[in-house]
Amino acid sequence: MANPVIDSITLDKASYPVGAKITATVAFHDPDAKSWTITGTATDPEGNKVNATATFAVNDAVTVALADDGNRVWTLQSLPGVSPAVFTSIA
Amino acid sequence: MTTLTATATDAEGHISSATATFPTPAAGVSGTLFGVDLNPLDLTVYPKCAYCRLYNPPGTGAKKIATPKSVALPHVSQKDTPTVANLAPMLDPLDRPILWEFHHEPEGDMAAADYVAQTKAGHQLIRSHPNGHFVRFAQTFTRYAQVHHNKVMSDGVKADWQNLWVADTQVFGLDCEFDSAPSGYPDPQMFFSVAVAASKTLGVPFVIPELGWHLLAGDDGTGLAAWYTACANYLRSVGCLAVAAYESLGTTGDYRLAGTPSRTAWQSAVAAQ
Numbered sequence: 001m002a003n004p005v006i007d008s009i010t011l012d013k014a015s016y017p018v019g020a021k022i023t024a025t026v027a028f029h030d031p032d033a034k035s036w037t038i039t040g041t042a043t044d045p046e047g048n049k050v051n052a053t054a055t056f057a058v059n060d061a062v063t064v065a066l067a068d069d070g071n072r073v074w075t076l077q078s079l080p081g082v083s084p085a086v087f088t089s090i091a
Numbered sequence: 092m093t094t095l096t097a098t099a100t101d102a103e104g105h106i107s108s109a110t111a112t113f114p115t116p117a118a119g120v121s122g123t124l125f126g127v128d129l130n131p132l133d134l135t136v137y138p139k140c141a142y143c144r145l146y147n148p149p150g151t152g153a154k155k156i157a158t159p160k161s162v163a164l165p166h167v168s169q170k171d172t173p174t175v176a177n178l179a180p181m182l183d184p185l186d187r188p189i190l191w192e193f194h195h196e197p198e199g200d201m202a203a204a205d206y207v208a209q210t211k212a213g214h215q216l217i218r219s220h221p222n223g224h225f226v227r228f229a230q231t232f233t234r235y236a237q238v239h240h241n242k243v244m245s246d247g248v249k250a251d252w253q254n255l256w257v258a259d260t261q262v263f264g265l266d267c268e269f270d271s272a273p274s275g276y277p278d279p280q281m282f283f284s285v286a287v288a289a290s291k292t293l294g295v296p297f298v299i300p301e302l303g304w305h306l307l308a309g310d311d312g313t314g315l316a317a318w319y320t321a322c323a324n325y326l327r328s329v330g331c332l333a334v335a336a337y338e339s340l341g342t343t344g345d346y347r348l349a350g351t352p353s354r355t356a357w358q359s360a361v362a363a364q
Contacts, residue, residue: 001101001103001105002105003099003101003105003106003107004099004100004101004105004106004107005099005107006097006099006107006108006109008109009095009097009109009110009111010111011095011111011113013113014113014114015113015114016113016114017141017164018141018142018164018332018333018364019141019142019164019188019189019190019227019332019333020188021188022113024095024097024111026097026099026109028097028099030101032101060101060102060103060105061101061102062099062100062101062102063099063100063101064097064098064099064100065097065098065100066095066096066097066098067095067096067098068093068094068095068096069093069094069330072295072296073261073294073295073296085097090188090227090261090296090332
């Protein structure tokens with residue numbers, strides 16, 4: 001199994017005044033994730049067929065955390081395990 | 092620069108990390124105002140003022156903040172037990188981030204259980220208000236009490252901040268002023284060590300809402316001014332969120348820096364942000 005991959009960390013501004021809200025977005029993915037498409041086929045006695053497909057994915061649950069060397073608290077604002085992870089803190 | 096580190100961990104314990112940086116916001120402020128709002132004069136003396144400490148005395152609840160939006164980060168405290176009614180003047184028109192706390196410098200003033208309960212109650216009331224998302228919770232203690240451990244709350248609990256901290260508070264505050272027997276200007280690393288250590292322990296940023304020291308005998312003012320500069324530089328280097336200078340003249344009710352060398356030094360520190 002491979003390590004998860006962090007694709008990018010993006011900040012909503014280049015700089016912040018004291019007390020301003022900071023939003024950081026972390027894009028990530030699981031290289032082990034795989035998806036399959038399954039096809040269901042229904043056939044009637046006359047040989048008529050109808051197909052339907054569905055896709056499902058299998059991937060590890062990935063947890064993303066954010067920290068900085070200024071001891072800020074970073075709060076996850078988006079759904080856990082879903083990329084991108086959106087965090088907020090105060091400058 | 093501040094370095095952000097993102098860590099991704101999968102279910103098997105595989106870990107990856109990546110970093111990004113952004114300019115560290117500089118801490119700096121005006122001389123502290125002993126009143127309920129920023130005086131326009133402070134903006135004349137300190138045009139780049141980034142933080143202002145607003146005190147609501149007993150009986151006044153939390154007043155509407157008149158400090159213009161985007162001028163400075165207000166840090167509001169109130170001595171009254173928080174209620175929907177006495178928070179409303181501040182919360183209803185609120186349109187920018189602020190810091191708020193119940194009863195700054197609580198050491199020895201009441202029962203620890205009451206202080207904690209009222210702080211929690213204030214947090215709940217604010218969180219349930221539509222503008223509550225603007226508010227970051229702070230708790231401010233006094234360096235003197237935290238270093239000398241000489242205060243006890245009225246219910247017998249020692250007034251150490253660890254006994255008074257509320258879990259969802261987001262900013263640690265420490266008022267740092269002259270000791271009882273000052274023999275010199277203290278080394279900033281030592282002087283702020285309680286705040287820096289608490290910040291790291293708690294994982295929250297810290298502020299120094301009041302910073303001050305007496306002019307020592309034999310100093311023409313340049314020594315005290317150099318100390319203020321050293322404090323500002325040190326606090327910036329350790330990621331302090333904000334600091335307000337506070338000249339402890341004691342009885343005048345006006346705690347702005349008055350000595351020319353000190354005020355000039357602090358103006359330079361504020362102008363540098």
